[in-house]
Amino acid sequence: MEMEKDMDTKEAGGRIKQLIVEDVKSYVRENQGNFSEELQAPYYEEPIIQFASADDPLFEEYKTLIGPDHATPREVLERSFGPGSYEGGSVISVVLPISEVIRRANRAQKDGPSREWALLRTFGDxxxxxxxxxxxxxxxxxxxxxxxxxxxxxxxxxxxxxxxxVSNWSERHVAYAAGLGSFSINDGFISEKGIAIRLFSVVTNLQAAPDVRTASNHAGNCLLYSKGICGVCITRCPVQAISKEGHDKIACMKFVYGQASRDFAMANGGDAKSGAGCGLCQTKVPCESRNPMRTAR
Ligand code: B12
Structure with a gap:
C-alpha cells in the first residue's frame, strides 16, 4: 500500500515536471517579449530545463566555495514562507540559448559587442x-x-x-547542481547548447526527481581545462581578461559595464544601466552553441 502511494506520488511528480518543462518552452516560443522587431528575430531559442534537489549537499558546499552568504534552497524558501516552513523541494534551472542572429553578429566583432548583443542586454536579459x-x-x-x-x-x-x-545566488552554480553543464576556464557556463546562453532559476517546494550531473568535474565541458587544447576565448577577449590561469573579473567588469559600454547601449536604443555586455568569449569559440566535449572525447 505504502509502495503504491509512493509510486503514485512519483508518477504525479513526473507529470508535473513535464508540464513545467512544456510551459517554459511554450513561453519562450510564444511570448512577444522574446521577439525583437528591430532584429526581426527572437532573443532566445528553445530552452533546456532541469531540476536539482533542494537538499543536494552541493548547496551547502557553495557556502565555502562562493561565500557564507550564498543562500541554500532551504534559506530561500524559509525567507519567503517563514522559519519551519521548509519541507524539501527542488530548484528549477533554465538555460536560454541566445539566438543565431545575435550570436552571428557578435562573431564578426573584434573590439567589443555588436549592436545586436547590446540590444539583447536590455531587452533580452x-x-x-x-x-x-x-x-x-x-x-x-x-x-x-x-x-x-x-x-x-x-x-x-x-x-x-x-x-x-560575487552574488548571493549564482545562477551558474545552480545550473551546475541541476546537471546542465560545467564551467569554462573563462568562468562562463558551458551547457549542451553551448556558452552563449542566459540562465535563470526558481526554488519550489515541489519534490520532483532531480536530473543527473554528467559533467566529469566542475570544468569538464571546457576543452582547455579538460584536454589542454583550445583557448580560443583567450584570444577573443578584447581586454586580455582571460588567460590559462583563468578570468580577471575586474578587467572584464570595467569593459563590460563601464561608461563606454553604457554609452554604446544607449546609442543603440538600450538602457544605460544594463550596459552593452560583451560576450566575445562566448561567440566564435568552439563551445559557442554546443558542448565541445561531445565530439572531442
Ligand atoms: C557578477 C557577475 C558578473 C561579473 C563577475 C563574473 C564571475 N565570474 O563571477 C562580471 C561583471 C565580470 C560578469 C561578466 C559577464 N557576465 Co555575468 N554575472 C554576474 C552575476 C550577477 C553573478 C555571478 C556570481 O555570483 N558569481 C559567483 C562567483 C563565485 O562565480 P565564479 O567565480 O564564476 O565561479 C568559479 C568558481 O566557483 C569555480 N569553481 C572552482 N571550483 C569549483 C568546484 C565546483 C563543484 C563548482 C560548481 C565550481 C567551482 O567555478 C567558477 C568558474 O571558474 C551573474 C547572475 C547570477 N546571479 O548568477 C551573471 C552571469 C554569470 N553573467 C553572465 C554573462 C552572460 C556575462 C557576460 C558575457 C557579459 C554579457 N552579458 O555580455 C560576461 C562574461 C564573463 C565570463 N567570462 O564569465 C551570465 C552567464 C552566462 C554563461 N554562459 O556563463 C549570468 C549567469 C547572467 C544570466 N542571467 O545569465 N558577470
Missing part, C-alpha cells in the same frame, strides 16, 4: 529574463506550489570583493 522568471513562479503557484525566484527577492545582492563581484 533585463526585460525578458525577468518576465519569464516571474511567469514560472506564477505558474508554479497556480499549480499549488510555493515558488521563489531568488533574483526577485529583497535579499538578493551582488557584493564587490577584491577579486570581483
Amino acid at each position: 533585463e526585460n525578458f529574463v525577468t518576465a519569464i522568471r516571474r511567469h514560472l513562479t506564477g505558474y508554479l503557484s497556480s499549480l499549488g506550489y510555493r515558488a521563489v525566484a531568488p533574483l526577485d527577492t529583497d535579499w538578493y545582492s551582488i557584493q564587490g570583493t577584491a577579486s570581483g563581484p
Whole structure:
C-alpha cells in the first residue's frame, strides 16, 4: 500500500515536471517579449530545463566555495514562507540559448559587442529574463506550489570583493547542481547548447526527481581545462581578461559595464544601466552553441 502511494506520488511528480518543462518552452516560443522587431528575430531559442534537489549537499558546499552568504534552497524558501516552513523541494534551472542572429553578429566583432548583443542586454536579459522568471513562479503557484525566484527577492545582492563581484545566488552554480553543464576556464557556463546562453532559476517546494550531473568535474565541458587544447576565448577577449590561469573579473567588469559600454547601449536604443555586455568569449569559440566535449572525447 505504502509502495503504491509512493509510486503514485512519483508518477504525479513526473507529470508535473513535464508540464513545467512544456510551459517554459511554450513561453519562450510564444511570448512577444522574446521577439525583437528591430532584429526581426527572437532573443532566445528553445530552452533546456532541469531540476536539482533542494537538499543536494552541493548547496551547502557553495557556502565555502562562493561565500557564507550564498543562500541554500532551504534559506530561500524559509525567507519567503517563514522559519519551519521548509519541507524539501527542488530548484528549477533554465538555460536560454541566445539566438543565431545575435550570436552571428557578435562573431564578426573584434573590439567589443555588436549592436545586436547590446540590444539583447536590455531587452533580452533585463526585460525578458525577468518576465519569464516571474511567469514560472506564477505558474508554479497556480499549480499549488510555493515558488521563489531568488533574483526577485529583497535579499538578493551582488557584493564587490577584491577579486570581483560575487552574488548571493549564482545562477551558474545552480545550473551546475541541476546537471546542465560545467564551467569554462573563462568562468562562463558551458551547457549542451553551448556558452552563449542566459540562465535563470526558481526554488519550489515541489519534490520532483532531480536530473543527473554528467559533467566529469566542475570544468569538464571546457576543452582547455579538460584536454589542454583550445583557448580560443583567450584570444577573443578584447581586454586580455582571460588567460590559462583563468578570468580577471575586474578587467572584464570595467569593459563590460563601464561608461563606454553604457554609452554604446544607449546609442543603440538600450538602457544605460544594463550596459552593452560583451560576450566575445562566448561567440566564435568552439563551445559557442554546443558542448565541445561531445565530439572531442
Ligand atoms: C557578477 C557577475 C558578473 C561579473 C563577475 C563574473 C564571475 N565570474 O563571477 C562580471 C561583471 C565580470 C560578469 C561578466 C559577464 N557576465 Co555575468 N554575472 C554576474 C552575476 C550577477 C553573478 C555571478 C556570481 O555570483 N558569481 C559567483 C562567483 C563565485 O562565480 P565564479 O567565480 O564564476 O565561479 C568559479 C568558481 O566557483 C569555480 N569553481 C572552482 N571550483 C569549483 C568546484 C565546483 C563543484 C563548482 C560548481 C565550481 C567551482 O567555478 C567558477 C568558474 O571558474 C551573474 C547572475 C547570477 N546571479 O548568477 C551573471 C552571469 C554569470 N553573467 C553572465 C554573462 C552572460 C556575462 C557576460 C558575457 C557579459 C554579457 N552579458 O555580455 C560576461 C562574461 C564573463 C565570463 N567570462 O564569465 C551570465 C552567464 C552566462 C554563461 N554562459 O556563463 C549570468 C549567469 C547572467 C544570466 N542571467 O545569465 N558577470
